[in-house]
Amino acid sequence: MSNTLKAYRAAILHSLADPAEVGVENSYQYFEDGVLLVDDGRVVEVGPAERLLPKLNGVEVREYRDALITPGFIDTHIHYPQTGMIASYGEQLLDWLDTYTFPTERQFADKAHAADVAGIFLKELLRNGTTTALVFGSVHKESVDAFFEAAEKLDLRMIAGKVLMDRNAPDYLTDTAESGYADSKELIERWHGKGRLHYAVTPRFAPTSTPEQLELAGKLFAEYPDLYMHTHLSENRKEIEWVKELFPERSGYLDVYDHYRLIGQRAVFAHGVHLCDDECRRLAETGSAVAFCPTSNLFLGSGLFDLEKLEQHGVRVGLGTDVGAGTSFSQLQSLNEAYKIMQLQGKKLDPFKSLYLATLGGARALYLDHRIGNFSTGKDADFVVLDYLATPLLAYRMQQARSLEERLFALTILGDDRVVKETFAAGRSVHLRG
Ligand code: GUN
Ligand code: ZN
Known part of the structure; x- marks a missing residue:
């Protein structure tokens, strides 16, 4: 096993496709207790901790509690x-x-x-x-x-x-x-x-x-x-x-x-x-x-x-x-305002569509979806760790939330730079919240 392999454990969410094309349910993948494996700046694998942890003898695992990992x-x-x-x-x-x-x-x-x-x-x-x-x-x-x-x-x-x-x-x-x-x-x-x-x-x-x-x-x-x-x-x-x-x-x-x-x-x-x-x-x-x-x-x-x-x-x-x-x-703030722009036109912006727009949709717009936008194997390990408890109000709101959809929506409406606990580019930590 490579000695540069690194593992990140938290809830993990990424887009797989545009909800407009495949429906919301098929547009994302979510691991409540997930592991993201990174080597040499690239994604090796993403999956449930239960399956991946036993394979990781000796590899250091960074664990984040009350956090959500998404693509950058x-x-x-x-x-x-x-x-x-x-x-x-x-x-x-x-x-x-x-x-x-x-x-x-x-x-x-x-x-x-x-x-x-x-x-x-x-x-x-x-x-x-x-x-x-x-x-x-x-x-x-x-x-x-x-x-x-x-x-x-x-x-x-x-x-x-x-x-x-x-x-x-x-x-x-x-x-x-x-x-x-x-x-x-x-x-x-x-x-x-x-x-x-x-x-x-x-x-x-x-x-x-x-x-x-x-x-x-x-x-x-x-x-x-x-x-x-x-x-x-x-x-x-x-x-x-x-x-x-x-x-x-x-x-x-x-x-x-x-x-x-x-x-x-x-x-x-x-x-x-x-x-x-x-x-x-x-x-x-x-x-x-x-x-x-x-x-x-x-x-x-x-x-x-x-x-x-x-x-x-x-x-x-x-x-x-x-x-x-x-x-x-903050793209979370962009999504907050995007939601309101839709509301003013009598339309909705689904939170998983929001996730798509800020990640894989952007990658597709830029013809970079073979390199970035989600955690497919081999893509650049550009990702963020979002803190569900970043502010007292967000923490309290999360206590009431009953589903991933509800938590994700609250993150996009209430979130900003305070929510970003750590940012990784090509597998390297490039921002750690003070
Ligand atoms: N159109 C031409 N230049 C600009 C610019 O700098 N900002 C925006 N928003 N629109 C532009
Ligand atoms: Zn401009």
Whole structure:
């Protein structure tokens, strides 16, 4: 038996499939007293303690009481340069960008500043149990170097890219079609596929790129295997009107990206709050994904995301925090707000669907479900230990709970960073609650 084998014992829960496809009961696996076996950064096996413990002669077993082990959370849309401007008052999208976002992102021309914020940002993700994220940098290539350098040290599976933005933004924050292409290419050569890191071609959104820049972004997206494309889509009504004015020859917002070949597998569109049926169909048939960002959509007053509509069209959907428009790094808090967004539309969000969205659904949106998202043998050992007794109220609520479903739901509504007792990435502890 390998001497690096490690065993973690607690209640263990992971998703197996989308409840929308297989029904809730078949969508997860649960071990009330389970063991997760990890070796060399990978999952070896998960199963009941009763069966696995007798096989483990001599292997050290870490036991957690009143705790639930789940796969690490996946955040399919977040901006690391916006960490310091989270909770900025009073504006909807376009004014919020001008008033707060652009001046904040200007500071990332300074690599030392970028490195400081990257460290704070990654620590915050791990404190909240998020082990993989699809991340916007700033327009400066140094910002992405700083981010990847910090992520590499922790051996995290992270995806990021330099923002492409050559119009409708302050001069201090724009590149050009050519420099954006060249800088992105340099970053791809340096980082894409290094360890667990991946690169995303990242046009901010259609209004801040010229047709020339979008053309080159589409070319770049096709040039390397397994690259990502990461942008915003149909978040806010004024934004959508603006896109129509800027691209009158296109049939709609998604068609702008489609025209420039910025669509397809590994293309991730943040928000998609106001999509028509044709756009949903096109997203589904191209294998593109949408990041549902509940706390951000409410904070910026953008609108109510129609999860059922996207589900019915078969669009891949992940969950995003969209910090700094989002108000929490916690995917549990994203799920809390997601539940309310569904309620406002007369719909329900099943707690096992919530689990799926924050883990395996995110992995599928990112085409990483062969590596992360659940505890299938051979996947990366990225997991979290959630503490059912993290706060007095949660502990008291858990005393009343009669089922796993009830406990899981309460965790998603009441939980946040306080619930995350420990976070593991590639089998290594990367956060232990103080
Ligand atoms: N659309 C274009 N840029 C941004 C951004 O930074 N945040 C959000 N939420 N939407 C955007
Ligand atoms: Zn965003």
